[in-house]
Amino acid sequence: MIGPTSLHVRSINHKNAPTEVREKAHLDPERAAELMDALGGHLADENHVPSESEHGCISVIPVSTCNRTEIYLEVIEGTDADELLRRGLAEVGADADLFFSEHATSLQGLDAVRHLYSVSAGLESMMLGEPQISAQLKDAYRLARSHHEPGPGLMRAFQGAFRAGKRVRTETRISVGAVSVAFAAVELARKFFDKLCDHRAVLVGAGETGGLAARHFLQHNIGNLTVVNRSLGNAETLADTLRAERKAGLDKKAGKNSGGLLAPAPDPQGKCGKISVRPWELLTEALAEADVILSTTGATEPVILPDMVEAAVARRKGKPLFILDIAVPRDVHPDVANIGNIFTFGLDDLDGIIQGNLAARAGQLPHAQGIIEDELKEFQRWLEEIDIRPTVAEFKAYLEDLKDKQVGFVRKKQSDEVAAAVDRSLQQFIKKVLGRSVSTLKNAQTKEERERDLETLRRIFAPEDRD
Amino acid sequence: MITMMSVFKILMPMLYLVVWGTYIWLFYTDHPTARRLCTRFAMITVIMHTICTASRGIILDRLPMGAPAEFFCALALAMLATYLVIEIRIKAKNTGFLVTGLSFLFVFVGSAFSTTSPEVSPFLNDPGFAAHAVLVLFAYTAMSLSFLFAMLYLILNRQLMRHQFGLLFRRSPSLEVLERMSVGAVKMGVPLLFASLCLGHLWMYDLADRMDSEMAVMLSPWDPKILISWVILLGYSVGLLGNRFLGWRGKRMNIMAVVAFFTVVSAMGLVYHFFPSFHNFKSNQPISALSGFPETAAQMLALNEEAGR
Numbered sequence: 001m002i003g004p005t006s007l008h009v010r011s012i013n014h015k016n017a018p019t020e021v022r023e024k025a026h027l028d029p030e031r032a033a034e035l036m037d038a039l040g041g042h043l044a045d046e047n048h049v050p051s052e053s054e055h056g057c058i059s060v061i062p063v064s065t066c067n068r069t070e071i072y073l074e075v076i077e078g079t080d081a082d083e084l085l086r087r088g089l090a091e092v093g094a095d096a097d098l099f100f101s102e103h104a105t106s107l108q109g110l111d112a113v114r115h116l117y118s119v120s121a122g123l124e125s126m127m128l129g130e131p132q133i134s135a136q137l138k139d140a141y142r143l144a145r146s147h148h149e150p151g152p153g154l155m156r157a158f159q160g161a162f163r164a165g166k167r168v169r170t171e172t173r174i175s176v177g178a179v180s181v182a183f184a185a186v187e188l189a190r191k192f193f194d195k196l197c198d199h200r201a202v203l204v205g206a207g208e209t210g211g212l213a214a215r216h217f218l219q220h221n222i223g224n225l226t227v228v229n230r231s232l233g234n235a236e237t238l239a240d241t242l243r244a245e246r247k248a249g250l251d252k253k254a255g256k257n258s259g260g261l262l263a264p265a266p267d268p269q270g271k272c273g274k275i276s277v278r279p280w281e282l283l284t285e286a287l288a289e290a291d292v293i294l295s296t297t298g299a300t301e302p303v304i305l306p307d308m309v310e311a312a313v314a315r316r317k318g319k320p321l322f323i324l325d326i327a328v329p330r331d332v333h334p335d336v337a338n339i340g341n342i343f344t345f346g347l348d349d350l351d352g353i354i355q356g357n358l359a360a361r362a363g364q365l366p367h368a369q370g371i372i373e374d375e376l377k378e379f380q381r382w383l384e385e386i387d388i389r390p391t392v393a394e395f396k397a398y399l400e401d402l403k404d405k406q407v408g409f410v411r412k413k414q415s416d417e418v419a420a421a422v423d424r425s426l427q428q429f430i431k432k433v434l435g436r437s438v439s440t441l442k443n444a445q446t447k448e449e450r451e452r453d454l455e456t457l458r459r460i461f462a463p464e465d466r467d
Numbered sequence: 468m469i470t471m472m473s474v475f476k477i478l479m480p481m482l483y484l485v486v487w488g489t490y491i492w493l494f495y496t497d498h499p500t501a502r503r504l505c506t507r508f509a510m511i512t513v514i515m516h517t518i519c520t521a522s523r524g525i526i527l528d529r530l531p532m533g534a535p536a537e538f539f540c541a542l543a544l545a546m547l548a549t550y551l552v553i554e555i556r557i558k559a560k561n562t563g564f565l566v567t568g569l570s571f572l573f574v575f576v577g578s579a580f581s582t583t584s585p586e587v588s589p590f591l592n593d594p595g596f597a598a599h600a601v602l603v604l605f606a607y608t609a610m611s612l613s614f615l616f617a618m619l620y621l622i623l624n625r626q627l628m629r630h631q632f633g634l635l636f637r638r639s640p641s642l643e644v645l646e647r648m649s650v651g652a653v654k655m656g657v658p659l660l661f662a663s664l665c666l667g668h669l670w671m672y673d674l675a676d677r678m679d680s681e682m683a684v685m686l687s688p689w690d691p692k693i694l695i696s697w698v699i700l701l702g703y704s705v706g707l708l709g710n711r712f713l714g715w716r717g718k719r720m721n722i723m724a725v726v727a728f729f730t731v732v733s734a735m736g737l738v739y740h741f742f743p744s745f746h747n748f749k750s751n752q753p754i755s756a757l758s759g760f761p762e763t764a765a766q767m768l769a770l771n772e773e774a775g776r
Contacts, residue, residue: 173497177637191627191636194643317714320624320642341717343627353632360637 005058005074005153008081009112010099013068014126017103025069025098029143032062036147039073039088057084058151061144061158063119065136067126071099072116072158074151082106113157113379117372120165122174128361129174129368134165156382164375171371174364177357182216184350184357185324189217189292192322192343197272200224201292204283204303206231206238209326210296214238217294218246221265221272228278228286230297235277246273288312293323295331302333309336316341326350388441391454395437398461399430471526475519476578482512483543483571490563494638497561505560509551509567516544516574530597532604539577541601543570545608553612553651559640562619562648566612595670602663607731609656610703614728616649617721624718646717649724650710653703660700667693691742695734702727 012025027035039060056079061072075081082100089096098104107115115124120137122129141158144150150158169175178184186196193199201222203214206229214225225242229235278286287293287308297303304323313321323344325332330346337344403426411419437457444450486508493501520541523531531537550566590596623639626632639645668688706723709715715723 170499176497190641191623192642194641194647318717318719319714320717345630349630349632352630356632356637 005151006077006079006081006108007112007153007157008073008075008085008106008108009070009115010073010082010085010104010106011068011070011115012099012104013070013124015124016105021098021101021103022067022069024095025064025103026066027062027064027069027071027094031092031094032064032140032143033147034092035062035071035088035094036060036144038091039084057088059144059148059154060088061140061150061154063137063140065133068119068124070119072112072154074154081108110376110380113160114372114376116157116161117164117375120161121168121368121372122165123168123365123368123372127179128358129169129176129364130179131169131175134162134169137161137165152386153383156379160375160379164372167371167375168368172364172367174361174368177353177360179354179357179361181326181347181350181354182213184353185213185294185326186216186220188324188345188350188353189322190220192320193291196220196222196292198223199291200226200289201294202226202228202286202290203238204228204293204295204331205297205327206234207296207298210294211238211242213294213296213324213326214242215245217292218242218273218275219249219265222292223272224274224276226276226278226286226290228280228283230280232277232279239275239277243275246275284308284311287321288315291319291322293321295323295325296327297331298327299331300329302331304332304336306333306335306339309339309342313339313341324350385442388438388450388454391457392434392438392441395457395461396430396434399433403427403430472523472581475523476581479516479519479540479543480571480575480578482508482515483547483567483574486512486547487564487567487571490560490567494561494564495634497638502560505563506551506554509547509554509563513544513548513551516540516547520544529591530600532600533591534581536577536579536581539573540581541577541604542608543574543577545604546570546573546612549605549608549612549652549655552655553648557640557644557648557651559644559648561638561640562616562645565615565619593670595666595673599663599666599670602659602666606656606659606663609652609659610699610728610731613649613652613656613724616645616652617724617728620645620649620721621718621725624721642717646721649721650707653707653724657700657703657707660696660703664693664696664700691738692735695738699731699734702730 012022014022017025039057056076058074058076060074063070063072071085073081073085075084086096086100089099118124120134122131122133125133137158141150149155178187189196189201196217199222201214201217201224203210203225206227210227214227218225227235227239227242229238283303287304288311293304295304304325309321309323318341320341320343323332323336323342325344325346328347332344332346336342403423406426407419407423410422441450441453441457444453486505489501489505489508492498493505520531532541546566547570550563550570554560554563591600619639620642623635623642623645626636627642640648671688706715706720706727710720
């Protein structure tokens with residue numbers, strides 16, 4: 001059984017450290033495992049109860065992503081957590097001084113837990129409310145559990161953090177709305193079309209930006225994606241890559257693995273996400289058939305010209321055509337915007353959408369913080385009860401022991417039915433006595449009063465006093 | 468009876484207000500709780516209002532649509548019920564604040580000016596006429612909703628064209644959904660209007676059989692109001708067919724829906740103004756001194772009964 005513990009966190013994140021510092025502080029999974037072995041290093045006993053290491057550390061959970069490296073520690077109260085961490089980091093060859101520089105923040109107790117909850121909810125993320133951090137925290141927790149059983153405090157804190165994160169994401173709109181250019185493009189397209197699966201997109205250009213935008217459209221199950229590029233070979237290479245990624249994403253989804261950023265939405269009928277390639281000469285035909293045009297070439301002159309679009313519009317029976325020009329310099333001739341039923345958007349428009357969404361997310365902060373405070377109260381209640389649990393368990397064992405003796409005595413004198421009835425009755429009695437005792441202990445006005453009550457209970461019913 | 472009606476008079480606007488409030492909450496915050504509750508509240512309100520209307524009908528032994536106040540309440544119910552069907556079919560809730568707001572306005576006016584037993588036409592006791600009137604009400608309500616969704620489409624379309632990404636952009640459904648809602652409303656309205664016209668004809672012939680020949684001649688299928696209703700039905704049917712088979716979509720289709728609605732309202736207004744005939748159901752209108760013919764169907768029926776005696 002471990003005694004009272006305290007929680008600590010050391011954090012290097014995008015708010016207090018530049019990229020180069022965060023790069024140096026990054027702990028890859030191997031090094032994180034080594035740190036856990038160096039500091040914790042003690043597997044749980046056969047009852048899954050963790051024990052402290054010789055230096056007083058109960059458990060350690062490192063979390064390292066591109067925007068933050070944080071080390072959560074649970075130590076026996078009174079242990080110098082900073083010294084412990086410094087030694088551990090030095091032992092695994094990490095730059096320990098970095099974690100004690102002006103780029104690192106240190107929190108402990110409830111503040112550390114509040115920070116963890118905020119991180120889990122995406123409130124500490126660079127893009128407010130981003131959802132990936134939740135999966136990254138879960139991965140870190142899973143890795144830690146595979147090395148050693150986390151201490152009760154850290155275990156409870158992480159479980160609370162996952163719950164808080166989930167509540168914030170479901171009960172607020174903190175994660176709603178695109179905050180990246182590629183996703184904003186999809187969001188904009190969805191203002192025109194309800195189900196992208198019923199529509200056709202043309203990607204003009206096969207560069208990196210185009211690939212990213214195409215991935216987002218495929219993630220949202222665009223029906224058909226046609227890649228048109230001056231170099232047909234490059235278009236085919238991109239199409240092959242996208243096909244392979246989509247297949248892998250769908251397989252992963254079917255296997256219930258944690259879907260990555262671009263894991264596609266379920267497509268049980270396999271109707272969506274068809275990828276094809278067309279030569280540059282057929283661009284006008286492709287425009288006529290498409291509902292969404294994504295233009296991302298590196299051309300220095302516009303490649304989508306008014307006469308091409310007018311020819312396409314004539315064949316569209318009044319259906320709107322959504323053209324997104326995310327190339328610099330622009331790919332779409334400015335006069336195209338004047339053609340009826342054509343909607344052209346550029347990078348400035350997408351930026352406007354992103355800024356609007358970020359402002360809307362920021363508006364959700366008070367609600368999200370309220371949820372975190374709610375969950376913190378829950379954690380605090382648990383923390384307050386944790387010290388009474390061992391004594392209550394001893395008291396319960398004592399009462400159970402007494403009951404068994406009494407039932408044994410009755411069984412000798414009476415029938416089994418009578419003994420069973422007495423057993424049930426005493427069980428109820430124990431439940432009521434325990435319930436009353438726990439509530440009295442919980443309702444103690446001060447910490448001292450509670451300790452006094454606990455001491456009295458221990459003195460009366462301690463195991464060594466049993467007859 | 469009076470107590471029960473008084474309770475309904477207070478309860479109904481409150482229920483509609485709650486529904487409207489929830490839809491406004493949803494539109495401004497897109498809160499998941501609002502999303503979950505709004506349809507449920509709307510359903511409860513429709514059920515309660517239907518029970519209330521049915522009870523009123525049973526108590527008064529007639530269709531409770533005779534007085535203007537009663538008509539406004541019935542219009543509110545028709546509007547909310549029709550919207551609810553469209554919302555559930557299309558699965559888009561963010562336009563609800565408009566429809567429920569209008570419904571609240573109608574039910575509020577209806578409740579505020581309602582009387583316990585207004586003087587109404589005896590035709591409202593007739594089940595055939597009651598069914599015809601209810602169908603007409605629902606049909607035109609559906610057409611009105613089509614207009615409303617088409618207007619929203621055109622507003623959003625304009626905002627997108629001008630690159631304005633405000634609250635409407637963030638909260639409203641896509642153009643495609645708005646178009647589906649508008650067309651969906653017409654798809655509901657057309658069969659309802661057709662059924663109501665057919666039922667109206669049957670009822671008219673049935674009524675003619677019960678009257679003497681001189682009076683029966685008044686009940687003509689060539690009544691301008693009936694003719695204009697057939698023209699409206701034809702117009703909307705052509706629109707639907709064009710949408711289905713000729714690919715009439717997008718801005719053009721929605722402009723047509725708006726124009727169609729304005730045409731319906733103007734045509735109906737003109738016809739009612741210039742041809743006030745038997746589609747007027749007030750019981751206390753004077754008989755025209757010039758023509759010698761009764762101005763209302765109620766008067767016609769009363770005269771017929773008198774002649775029979």
